[in-house]
Amino acid sequence: MKVKMLNRRVCGDDSATDFFIERSLKDLEIEKLKNKLRGRLSVFGSLFYIDFDAGRLTLTSNSERCTLRTKTNNPDEKIIIAQFLSDLEIVK
Amino acid sequence: MQQTQLKELNIAQNIIIDKERKLVSLYGEPVIFHCHHYNLFLQQTISDPPFINGIEILQDSSQEINFSQLSNAFLAHDANTVEEKFAIASQLFKYQGFGIIEFSGDENGGTAKLLSSHYAQGWTSKYAHQIQRAKPIDHFAVGFAAAVFDAIYADLGHFSAIEESCSAVTKTLGCTIQISKAPVPRVLKPSPGMGEITSSPISLPRAETNVDYEAVNEALWGLPLAGDDDGLIRAFNVLLTHMPSNYYNRIQYRFVEELRQVHPDLCDVGKELIRESGHVCVFYTFGNIMESVEWEAVVQPMIKNDTDWIHGGFAVASSLGWGRWEALEVESDKLARVAIDGNYETNYHLATYGATDKARCFFAQGAIPAMMNIVYNGKIQEKPELTEAFYERLFKQGNVFHAKELKAREKGDPYCEFVAQRG
Numbered sequence: 001m002k003v004k005m006l007n008r009r010v011c012g013d014d015s016a017t018d019f020f021i022e023r024s025l026k027d028l029e030i031e032k033l034k035n036k037l038r039g040r041l042s043v044f045g046s047l048f049y050i051d052f053d054a055g056r057l058t059l060t061s062n063s064e065r066c067t068l069r070t071k072t073n074n075p076d077e078k079i080i081i082a083q084f085l086s087d088l089e090i091v092k
Numbered sequence: 093m094q095q096t097q098l099k100e101l102n103i104a105q106n107i108i109i110d111k112e113r114k115l116v117s118l119y120g121e122p123v124i125f126h127c128h129h130y131n132l133f134l135q136q137t138i139s140d141p142p143f144i145n146g147i148e149i150l151q152d153s154s155q156e157i158n159f160s161q162l163s164n165a166f167l168a169h170d171a172n173t174v175e176e177k178f179a180i181a182s183q184l185f186k187y188q189g190f191g192i193i194e195f196s197g198d199e200n201g202g203t204a205k206l207l208s209s210h211y212a213q214g215w216t217s218k219y220a221h222q223i224q225r226a227k228p229i230d231h232f233a234v235g236f237a238a239a240v241f242d243a244i245y246a247d248l249g250h251f252s253a254i255e256e257s258c259s260a261v262t263k264t265l266g267c268t269i270q271i272s273k274a275p276v277p278r279v280l281k282p283s284p285g286m287g288e289i290t291s292s293p294i295s296l297p298r299a300e301t302n303v304d305y306e307a308v309n310e311a312l313w314g315l316p317l318a319g320d321d322d323g324l325i326r327a328f329n330v331l332l333t334h335m336p337s338n339y340y341n342r343i344q345y346r347f348v349e350e351l352r353q354v355h356p357d358l359c360d361v362g363k364e365l366i367r368e369s370g371h372v373c374v375f376y377t378f379g380n381i382m383e384s385v386e387w388e389a390v391v392q393p394m395i396k397n398d399t400d401w402i403h404g405g406f407a408v409a410s411s412l413g414w415g416r417w418e419a420l421e422v423e424s425d426k427l428a429r430v431a432i433d434g435n436y437e438t439n440y441h442l443a444t445y446g447a448t449d450k451a452r453c454f455f456a457q458g459a460i461p462a463m464m465n466i467v468y469n470g471k472i473q474e475k476p477e478l479t480e481a482f483y484e485r486l487f488k489q490g491n492v493f494h495a496k497e498l499k500a501r502e503k504g505d506p507y508c509e510f511v512a513q514r515g
Contacts (some may be wrong), residue, residue, distance in 0.1 A: 049316075065388065
């Protein structure tokens, strides 16, 4: 599906990238993304955090946006996430 | 004596959430969340005026409040050796989002090395590209370091500290604080701890809203908001600290009191600046929360209209350890009537100064109308970029909301009540 990315600088000199997609991710897709990122998944109701060395990806099943926050502007994870999301089908 | 690596403590287990009063405590001290924008603004407000000793207010207050929390922490973890106590102090500092600090020394004094710093890094990210800072910034950490040595080797006021090198000034990594034994112990004032809390929560009329305050509270209380590997709490696009609220209370009220004594004609200006700190907090912290994925997960699904945004904001406020903040009535784009049952400002004020004849919740007097400003003037629903220029336009131009504290627990009313309107 289509993925739009918005890069912004957030407080503390960190970097944030918003990924705007066409639907929210399903639980299984979040699990797969976690494995791709080799991260650690924490679940708080409909809120999900995937934590890894470079930062955190925040997602929710209530929104078509997820936010990557990292300490550097060019993490490899940005490419992995963008690719993963664009490979997903739009089916809601 | 050098600090050693001890096993990681589970500090989170010592967080106590009073769900009825919506107060949070850690080792006997009430703790609340605020962001680096608010921390820096408030600190600068107090340290700037050349005719008061603002830095002494900041550092002494930190030493007093942290002494209490540290002493309780040492007891809670049954710490007996100096190494254990240094390690607990470092882990507590890190957990609360102040940075990474390492101690060495003995009963005559020592050194604290700040490997990362909330205040220094927060300031650097906001201002370093436009200002060359000349003076150290880590006043909270200076007081904390002195308190560590007080609590380990002596009693409150026996040590003093000074920041000799600050990364916000040097633009190199790390800050250094020297702690030394005071020739004569200073008379400092212990923390009032939880203060004068309400005997039981007041029954407040429930407003018409789709927002479930308690569900928002439970969701936010469950989030892992603690210092990361750098000792920083990177959340909601800001840097948070889980600060002992008595530090904020003590510095703001001492600041106003000092002005009253030294420059009485500026006392009202001082109060207005504390109110403005409420604007800064709501704009940056709540603005960023309202634009976050966390908001979309927890609060957004409840929102059906614009007044629900105001309720959502106050539901979040009551999740931060601030007490029970509830909007009793919201008229779209016109008015908000807000109750605070057991405000953290009042709990401290009553315990420290007793009852008064004037309303004294200066932070809340600023924060409450700011919530109306960001929703109805700032259109936060559209996720504008939260820049300094936008802040200036939003709060300094006309037609902004202001609040009056109509009822005040510090005056003897059962709870505090505010009305925010334009003009």
